[in-house]
Amino acid sequence: xxxxxxxxxxxxxxxxxxxxxxxxxxxxxxxxxxxxxxxxxxxxxxxxxxxxxxxxxxxxxxxxxxxxxxxxxxxxxxxxxxxxxxxxxxxxxxxxxxxxxxxxxxxxxxxxxxxxxxxxxxxxxxxxxxxxxxxxxxxxxxxxxxxxxxxxxxxxxxxxxxxxxxxxxxxxxxxxxxxxxxxxxxxxxxxxxxxxxxxxxxxxxxxxxxxxxxxxxxxxxxxxxxxxxxxxxxxxxxxxxxxxxxxxxxxxxxxxxxxxxxxxxxxxxxxxxxxxxxxxxxxxxxxxxxxxxxxxxxxxxxxxxxxxxxxxxxxxxxxxxxxxxxxxxxxxxxxxxxxxxxxxxxxxxxxxxxxxxxxxxxxxxxxxxxxxxxxxxxxxxxxxxxxxxxxxxxxxxxxxxxxxxxxxxxxxxxxxxxxxxxxxxxxxxxxxxxxxxxxxxxxxxxxxxxxxxxxxxxxxxxxxxxxxxxxxxxxxxxxxxxxxxxxxxxxxxxxxxxxxxxxxxxxxxxxxxxxxxxxxxxxxxxxxxxxxxxxxxxxxxxxxxxxxxxxxxxxxxxxxxxxxxxxxxxxxxxxxxxxxxxxxxxxxxxxxxxxxxxxxxxxxxxxxxxxxxxxxxxxxxxxxxxxxxxxxxxxxxxxxxxx
Numbered sequence: 001x002x003x004x005x006x007x008x009x010x011x012x013x014x015x016x017x018x019x020x021x022x023x024x025x026x027x028x029x030x031x032x033x034x035x036x037x038x039x040x041x042x043x044x045x046x047x048x049x050x051x052x053x054x055x056x057x058x059x060x061x062x063x064x065x066x067x068x069x070x071x072x073x074x075x076x077x078x079x080x081x082x083x084x085x086x087x088x089x090x091x092x093x094x095x096x097x098x099x100x101x102x103x104x105x106x107x108x109x110x111x112x113x114x115x116x117x118x119x120x121x122x123x124x125x126x127x128x129x130x131x132x133x134x135x136x137x138x139x140x141x142x143x144x145x146x147x148x149x150x151x152x153x154x155x156x157x158x159x160x161x162x163x164x165x166x167x168x169x170x171x172x173x174x175x176x177x178x179x180x181x182x183x184x185x186x187x188x189x190x191x192x193x194x195x196x197x198x199x200x201x202x203x204x205x206x207x208x209x210x211x212x213x214x215x216x217x218x219x220x221x222x223x224x225x226x227x228x229x230x231x232x233x234x235x236x237x238x239x240x241x242x243x244x245x246x247x248x249x250x251x252x253x254x255x256x257x258x259x260x261x262x263x264x265x266x267x268x269x270x271x272x273x274x275x276x277x278x279x280x281x282x283x284x285x286x287x288x289x290x291x292x293x294x295x296x297x298x299x300x301x302x303x304x305x306x307x308x309x310x311x312x313x314x315x316x317x318x319x320x321x322x323x324x325x326x327x328x329x330x331x332x333x334x335x336x337x338x339x340x341x342x343x344x345x346x347x348x349x350x351x352x353x354x355x356x357x358x359x360x361x362x363x364x365x366x367x368x369x370x371x372x373x374x375x376x377x378x379x380x381x382x383x384x385x386x387x388x389x390x391x392x393x394x395x396x397x398x399x400x401x402x403x404x405x406x407x408x409x410x411x412x413x414x415x416x417x418x419x420x421x422x423x424x425x426x427x428x429x430x431x432x433x434x435x436x437x438x439x440x441x442x443x444x445x446x447x448x449x450x451x452x453x454x455x456x457x458x459x460x461x462x463x464x465x466x467x468x469x470x471x472x473x474x475x476x477x478x479x480x481x482x483x484x485x486x487x488x489x490x491x492x493x494x495x496x497x498x499x500x501x502x503x504x505x506x507x508x509x510x511x512x513x514x515x516x517x518x519x520x521x522x523x524x525x526x527x528x529x530x531x532x533x534x535x536x537x538x539x540x541x542x543x544x545x546x547x548x549x550x551x552x553x554x555x556x557x558x559x560x561x562x563x564x565x566x567x568x569x570x571x572x573x574x575x576x577x578x579x580x581x582x583x584x585x586x587x588x589x590x591x592x593x594x595x596x597x598x599x600x601x602x603x604x605x606x607x608x609x610x611x612x613x614x615x616x617x618x619x620x621x622x623x624x625x626x627x628x629x630x631x632x633x634x635x636x637x638x639x640x641x642x643x
Contacts, residue, residue: 001146004034004050030058037079047145048077054132054141067125069156075145076106077114091141092133094355098173118176152229174349182343183211183238190232208252213238214276219309236274236311241342244332254331261326269316272345275300286341289329475509480566490566497561501525506539529555550586
């Protein structure tokens, strides 16, 4: 979108920015006004000759025709328009309930223009709203151009990630901070128009290493298109490396890059690696260190018999500390045959938080809602009028009679028989002729009560009694409720724990049994769980098929859910994470020590690590993580399929 303009701008790189002053059902600009730079500097792209200004909270709507992962870019280039200086703008931007920018000012953000902010979001089909929110009534927001386009398949794929606490959902939004071409000598754009920059400005000791490049062809793969979508060949063909000779000497022990990041924020780090130095597979392994949080041994040729020069990438979720910096170091591994370490590319993206600003309902939505309410109200009013008119006509046709209940008089009048009740109105009434199958007809009741005259009441019924007792099935109810008569948000967790045992043991929560301890499934299951012999009561069909580690993890989850005190039980999100992990243990059996899948250290919760990924097919099984430090066992983010 070419904001504030009535003409399109073709940048010559397959991107055509459409002027938004012309109305189109595929977008809406919201409450704003366009401005134009009357004296643009020579060489400035026509894309930045115009802008759109927002003085109040409003939205820019784009119609999305396909659900998926999207790259969204916002372009900002400040200029002056009459007495308005765009550099004075101070505003926030939110979309899909995420805070993309907070108290953003172009003048303070960069010395180079234009300023381009890049985001990755999962967007559903339909209207995609980008809200521009001025900081206060004296401030304003602006934007020069907007991009939004669908990413290649598997660029970010939730199904490929094994969730281990405390990993954020992959549906979250990411903001690009750095995109580094290690060993490159100049900036360039790739096929997704992403800007890659050289790494020299981020090296702690730039003079300690030199850049290298490769002129040959990289190994082709079945998913080459996906490879190019992740990173271009130009990134994988340049690198920087450090090596140790046969005498154990080196000019420098490692290579370290350092970046400014937000304090105590979560980041997705993507490292790009292509082994261009080995003569044969299995000869190179090197150490990767991220700040002081994590260390891992990387083997770029693991499980490969002959293939070489295959582009790879690693994804990590890393929490920064309060220093405001994040560093990455590579060094040769002591056990490597060839003592060398290298890196080709690096990307750092920050998870953005949820938006805390309430956005108003747009005028178009209110107008549409008002129209719907008015239409529904008109129909309802018409139905009410018809009903009232019908009732009035019916009442006019029915003339009420005096009550026939008199002292010492027969109910139907002296000398009259019950069969004469059909003559109590001068004109036959629909009400009196209803076939209600009553022992006394409705006409008789109306006559006897003078149309239910309140003066004839001889007493009032007892007040309604409403039971507020908890309704539930025996065996599922939270025992804490019986003691306190208070429901908490952990009551359902207890019930879910019973369901977990039902699934595992293939029996209902309460059974008739001569053995008292077997009657209640929760008590019976927890007895064997504490004995460490839960396998004795599981469904016989599972015997021999369930992984022992998975069963042990499943039992631990159930035991937590069935804690007597609600405050000791986990929330359902934690239960979900643990069940996902138990499933992963079942699907990917691996030899582990007894403590490795049931205990998490403080250090491990700060880092989630996936294995190295081949961009064409799956690399290696879980056992390849034997080099990972013990504290990081639970911080590994595994992606078991190819990207």
